[in-house]
Amino acid sequence: MRFLVLGLLALIAACQPLARPFLPENKALAPSQLSALGPRSGIVVAAPAGANAAVAALLPQRVAAALRERQVPATARADPRRRFALLSDVRTRFVRDDTVEVAVRWTLRDPQGAVLTAWDQSMSADGAAWRLADPLVIEAFAAVAALELAARIGSGELESAQERRSGPVSLAIAPVFGAPGDGNESLARALADTLRLRGVEVGAIDQNVTFFVSGGVTVSLVAGGERIDIVWGLLRADGQEVGTVDQSNVLAPGALDGAWEDIAYVIAEGAADGILALLKRPEAAGARSAAK
Numbered sequence: 001m002r003f004l005v006l007g008l009l010a011l012i013a014a015c016q017p018l019a020r021p022f023l024p025e026n027k028a029l030a031p032s033q034l035s036a037l038g039p040r041s042g043i044v045v046a047a048p049a050g051a052n053a054a055v056a057a058l059l060p061q062r063v064a065a066a067l068r069e070r071q072v073p074a075t076a077r078a079d080p081r082r083r084f085a086l087l088s089d090v091r092t093r094f095v096r097d098d099t100v101e102v103a104v105r106w107t108l109r110d111p112q113g114a115v116l117t118a119w120d121q122s123m124s125a126d127g128a129a130w131r132l133a134d135p136l137v138i139e140a141f142a143a144v145a146a147l148e149l150a151a152r153i154g155s156g157e158l159e160s161a162q163e164r165r166s167g168p169v170s171l172a173i174a175p176v177f178g179a180p181g182d183g184n185e186s187l188a189r190a191l192a193d194t195l196r197l198r199g200v201e202v203g204a205i206d207q208n209v210t211f212f213v214s215g216g217v218t219v220s221l222v223a224g225g226e227r228i229d230i231v232w233g234l235l236r237a238d239g240q241e242v243g244t245v246d247q248s249n250v251l252a253p254g255a256l257d258g259a260w261e262d263i264a265y266v267i268a269e270g271a272a273d274g275i276l277a278l279l280k281r282p283e284a285a286g287a288r289s290a291a292k
Contacts, residue, residue: 042073054133066146098127176215186264245274
C-alpha cells in the first residue's frame with residue numbers, strides 16, 4: 001500500500017515545474033496553524049535590514065544552521081509564501097577604538113505576516129571584524145539568537161493548540177541509504193527534527209518503539225540532469241508496512257554530491273506530511289493500541 005504525496009511525483013512535476021525541489025507548489029498551512037509557529041513549514045531567516053553586504057550574506061546562514069542544531073527546521077533560502085520568517089533590523093554604533101555596539105531587533109512572523117514574537121539582542125565587537133563579517137563574530141551572534149528563539153519555541157510560547165492535542169507517537173528513523181554526499185545522515189537527522197517539532201516522539205533505533213521509518217534514495221541520469229527519487233516507508237514494529245511516501249525531482253548533475261544542508265530540511269517537510277497522514281491510518285492506529 002502506497003501513500004503518494006500529491007505534487008511530489010514526477011508526473012505532477014512534469015505538468016507544473018516545482019519552485020523548490022521536492023515540495024508541491026500549492027503546499028499551504030491549515031488555518032489552525034497560522035496563529036502560531038508550527039514546524040510544518042519551518043523558518044526562513046531573512047537577510048537583516050541595516051547590515052552591510054558581508055554581514056547580510058553570512059548572518060542568515062549561520063542563524064539557520066544554529067537553529068537546525070537545536071532541532072528547529074530553518075533555512076536562509078528566501079521563500080516568504082509558505083514559511084515563517086525570522087526578520088532582523090541591525091543598528092550599529094561606534095563607541096571607542098574601533099569598537100562597535102551592535103543591536104538587533106529580531107521579529108518572527110507567520111506566513112500571513114502576523115508577529116508571533118520579538119526580542120532585542122546586543123553585543124560589542126571589533127569594528128573591523130564586524131564590517132568584514134568575521135565568521136567567529138557572526139557565529140557567536142547567531143548562536144545567541146538561535147538559543148533565544150529555540151527557548152521560546154521549547155517553552156511552548158509558540159506551540160499551537162492542535163500540536164498540543166496530537167499526543168506523542170513513538171517512532172524511530174532507520175538509517176537512510178543510497179543518497180550521494182552526506183544525504184543519508186542529513187535526511188535522517190532532518191526528518192527526525194521535523195517530526196519532533198510536529199509533536200511526534202522520535203526515539204533511537206534500538207529503543208522499544210511502535211513504528212520505524214525507512215528511507216531509500218536512488219539517483220538516475222535523465223535528460224537535463226539527475227532524477228532523485230526518495231521512498232520513505234512507515235513500518236510497524238512487527239515489520240508490517242503501513243504505507244510509503246514517494247518524492248521525486250530532477251536536479252542539476254552533481255547538485256547533491258556534497259553537503260545537503262537546507263535541502264534535507266526542505267525534503268523532510270514534504271516527507272513529514274506523508275508520514276503524519278500514514279500515522280492516521282487504521283493499520284497505524286492498531287499498532288498504537290497494541291503497544292499500550
